[in-house]
Structure formats: C-alpha cells, structure tokens
Amino acid sequence: MTVLRRLSTQRSAALALAVVALLVLAAIAAPVVGWLTGNSPTEFHGEAVDPALGGLPRGAAGGISAEHWLGVEPVNGRDVLTRVVYGARVSLLIAVFATALSVLLGTTLGLLAGFLGGWVDTLIGRLMDLLMSFPGLIFMIALISAAPGADRRLLLVAVLGFFGWPYVGRIVRGQAMVLARGEFVAAARVLGASRRALLLREVLPNLTGPVLVVATMSIPACVATEAGLSFLGVGVQPPTPSWGQMIAAAVPWYAADPVYFLIPGAFLFATVLAFNVLGDAVRDALDPRSQRR
Template identity: 45%
Template structure:
C-alpha cells in the first residue's frame, strides 16, 4: 500500500494547526459569518465616500428635491420654450398695448402689445444661459488658477493674490456700466465674458484655500514619499478632495449671476433687444407699474423663483458636503 501523504498525516496536520493553522481556521470561520456570497463583505456594509454620502443625504432633503425640480423645469423650458408657449415672443399688436389677461394670454400684454406669457417663458433661455455659462467659466478659470496657486505657492501664489485684490476692488455694477457700454453685440456672450472676468477671483480664493488644506493631509505626504510627481498628486489626490467647496460656491453664485444679468439688462448695458430677457422686460415695465402691474409681476416673479431655486440648491449641497454639519 502507498504511504500516506504529508497532508494525510494526522501528526503533521495537528502541528500545522498548532502553528499557523489555528489562525487559518479562525479566519475561515470568520468568513462564514460575514454576510454576502462567497465570504465577501456585503456592499451595504462598506463605508460610503464623501460623494455617495452627500447624495444619500440630498435625496432625503426636501429643500434639494424642490429646488432641483424647479431647476429641471426651468432648464426644460429654456431649451424647448415652444413646449408650453408656442407663440412668437417678438410678435406684437400695438392695439393690445397694456391689456390685461385674456383667453389664451393669461399674463396679458406689454406696452408694445407683446404677449407677456410668451416673453416670460422665452426669457428663461437667455437668463439661464448666462448663469450656467458664466458659472462654468468662472469655476474653471478660478478653480484652475486657485489650485495652482495653492499647490505650488511662491511667486505664483503672490501674483494671483495681488491680481485678485485688484479685481475685488472693482464694483460689479460700475464695471458692467463701463465695460458693456462700449459693446454693441446683442448676444449673451459679452455679458458672460464680463461676469467670468469679475467672478473668477472669488472661486480662485476658495480653491486656493481648499488645496492648501488638502495638501497637508497624510495621504498626500505618503504619495510624495513614494515618489509620485506633482501632476499626479494634484490630479489624483488633491483635486478630488478639494473640489467640494468650489462646487458649493459655484452653485450659489449661479443664482447671483442670473440676477446680475437681469440688473445689467435693466440698466440698459446687458442684453439688448431683440434678445428676450427678464431684465429687459422688467426695465420696460418699470415705468408702467401703476397702469399695468402685470407687465412687471410675471417676469420679476420668474426671476425671483429662479434665483431662489439655485440659492436653495447651493445651500442644500453645502450642507451635504460639509462634514462639520453631520
């Protein structure tokens, strides 16, 4: 008969169990107690990341849900205004000047005899386009410059700080009156460019401070000790953990930029006809507020709801991403 192998030798099996076998048996036994298939941990028991944890909180926040639904509705009518207002916002009948609500025209008519409802719906496109594009431009420019200044420091940080101080000293309304008064374009892009020009320093300051904080964390020091380059450390370790404050500030600023566009259009230096804008309609209705208050009520109400929705969304995102509020 063949001799028993070493694995079949009871003495050796006991010896192995006495040395490391006991720990192996304990580990095997522990795996059988962990929920999940094949001894793997249950995905529900794994710790959530900052973003998944924030999304978990946002879905249960009524402020976020309400503001998000309003914003989605505004974005839809900004892209497809014909879905709820099939009329032409530039088609006017002077014989109906300042008339009140009528069948098919629930908001009445303005001074030129244009349908206020149609102009209010179509005005969402210009206002939201300015807000989204200006916020994206300011966030990208300010976030990039602030991240580089916070990461590299030195003369780059000092130069950015001095340039930011110069832009912080320029009043936004006065700067808009000077800068946009010489622009003859009737599109939204001069207004977007002006807002980006004066809006990036605030986001750059936030990004700089966030990068300075993240740069001192242990995982960044460990990556540097292991020989990781500056580009890898900045893109792989610092930016994903420093972008949350920038997103919060940009979300709140979006509503502010929409109101800034309306203010500049009200003063006559922002968007200009034939562009349809809430600011333009508010400006033309302000002189007739006693005789035809409906001309001012609807575009001003749409502007207020839009700005409030974005500010509420920013507050909800801030609460979800701030670990101090947990």
C-alpha cells in the same frame, strides 16, 4: 449618491430642486411653449391692446386669456409667457456659461496658488485682490458700453466670468493649501508621484465638493447681475427677451398694469431664491459635520 439622498430628505432642498428643474425645462422647451400658445416672443398683437387707453391690454389682469396665458405687454401686445420662457433661456445660459468660465479660471489659478505657494501664490493672490477691489458693476457697465456692436450675450459671459473667478479662486486656494499638506499627498510624493500627478490625481478630486457648492451659489448671482445690467440697458438688447429688460419696460406701467411688472419679477425672484436654497443644501450635504449622529 449620499449627497442626493441627503438632499431628498430636506423639503426645502427638494422644493428648490423642483423649481430649478421646472425653470430649466421651460427654458429648453421655449419653442414648444411658443408653438402650443401660437405666439412668438417678438410678435406684436395689436388687437390685444386698447389704443384708447394708451395701449393697455384688453381685459383683466394684464390681458390674460386663452390666447395669452400670462397676458400681453402694453402698447405692442407681445405675449408675456413666451417672452418669459425665452428670457429664462437667455438668463440661464448666460449664468451657466459665466459660472463655468469663472469656475474654470478660479479652480485652475486657485489650485496652482494653493499647491505651489511661493511667488506663484503671491502673484495670483495679488491679482485676485486687485480684481476683488474693483467696483465690479461699474466696470461691467463701462466694458459692455464700450463694445456696442458686440454680441451682448457672449460679452456678458466673458465679463461675468472674468469678474467672478477671484471669488472661486480664493476658496479653492485655501482648500488646496490644506490638502497639499495632507498625509495622502505626502505619501504619494514619497512614492514618486510627479507634481502634475499630485495636482490632478490627489488634490483636484478632493476639491469637487467646494467647487460644486461655489458653482451652485454663483449661478443665481450671475442671473441677478445679468438682469440688473439688462434693467440698466447695457445687458441683453431687444428684441431678445430678458427678465431685467422686461422689468425695466414694466416700470412705467406698474400702477396701471401691475401684472406685467410682477410676472418677470416673480420668475427672477423664484430663480435666485431656488438656486440659493439649493446651494445651501448642497453645502450642508457635503459637510460631514452636518450629519445627524
């Protein structure tokens, strides 16, 4: 409750939280948005584009009208609003599950390395160094391209989570090393607590704050990476909507139809910025040194 109260007193944090809440609500309510507008994310609207102009949307501002609130895509006339909200669902689901996987792996291995030390710490530490030294984006492209028939969404979750856990593990390891030498752990050990009890009851609960901050900061990184991979053509594949895919399709049209380029770009920018601001606010709220005296 103290963290929530401190977040509510920061205007930037409150605004970022509102943006995140709206994006999540839009992603959850994507079918409702499609029903309200009468459009599907994969439905073509040939009447909304002008073949004489090379397929540009009819009307001003990318074809914005009462039927298409954010306009339509050139050539095929698919509704931009429904594709954006369905794209939000895809991006956020991939980011959340990839972050959950990286946090689970990073917390487990980092906790073991920091608490047990010795050869366990050496082995896990070298594994983290090895993965962090790889050019992650190149390996992601290679791994995803090597499995053309796989479900790209599940593959993206696995790849992003696998390459993301060392960053979580490094932070958890450092915190666990400090906590393992704390007086409360020494007291529990004297009272006969087992190693498992020390890990799960004494050390792990005190890692909640750092893990929460890392998770909040990891989500926008996963959103941006997924968009980048989809932009390069190795992420989410059509007809499944994706912001990165929409931006890539809009590049040839940005001069003739800038609205089609700006809308998915604006949603991507707002999402990444909101999560980053929220992550900074959560970190400040959990840091006792940031409290006003």
